[in-house]
Amino acid sequence: MHILNEQVPAPTDVGNALIGIRGGSELDLDLRLESVHEGILVSGTATAQIAGECGRCLEPIEYDFEADIQELFYYEESEEFEDDDDVDQYWVVDDLIDIDPVLRGAVVTALPFQPVCKKDCLGLCSECGISLNDDPEHQHEILDPRWAALAQLSDNVASDATNDKTSFKREEK
Ligand SMILES: [Zn+2]
Ligand SMILES: [Zn+2]
Numbered sequence: 058m059h060i061l062n063e064q065v066p067a068p069t070d071v072g073n074a075l076i077g078i079r080g081g082s083e084l085d086l087d088l089r090l091e092s093v094h095e096g097i098l099v100s101g102t103a104t105a106q107i108a109g110e111c112g113r114c115l116e117p118i119e120y121d122f123e124a125d126i127q128e129l130f131y132y133e134e135s136e137e138f139e140d141d142d143d144v145d146q147y148w149v150v151d152d153l154i155d156i157d158p159v160l161r162g163a164v165v166t167a168l169p170f171q172p173v174c175k176k177d178c179l180g181l182c183s184e185c186g187i188s189l190n191d192d193p194e195h196q197h198e199i200l201d202p203r204w205a206a207l208a209q210l211s212d213n214v215a216s217d218a219t220n221d222k223t224s225f226k227r228e229e230k
Pocket of ligand 2: 183187
């Protein structure tokens with residue numbers, strides 16, 4: 058068994074458009090490498106610095122994320138699961154293991170799809186763009202959009218009715 062406690066530079070392109078591992082940050086690896094019959098079992102945690110922005114108000118978001126890692130890297134000569142396409146298969150290649158894909162999987166699946174700075178973030182004013190978190194009472198004097206839609210609808214109905222009458226008259230002649 059081998060214990061691996063190391064800080065390594067984090068890969069820069071892990072994440073989605075809004076949030077991911079902070080580029081240039083350090084990744085804290087706290088892993089246990091165990092030799093088992095089929096290969097090497099890697100377990101432990103990787104702690105990454107996550108950086109991104111709130112999907113509602115665009116405020117920066119930062120936190121540390123500890124990803125749980127448990128993965129078996131098979132020896133190349135191991136024939137177990139060889140034809141199983143459904144499972145991601147990792148291999149010990151030339152006595153080396155590459156935990157990069159394992160780490161990506163563990164971090165990316167744990168990232169929020171719609172990151173928010175806080176659960177009840179009010180977002181930005183759709184009219185002028187100021188953060189409603191700074192001024193929850195903020196609003197503009199506008200016509201209720203539901204009434205506006207209704208008003209337009211009744212206009213359309215009225216003009217449709219007029220058109221119908223004209224076409225009817227044309228047919229009569
Ligand atoms: Zn926010
Ligand atoms: Zn506004």
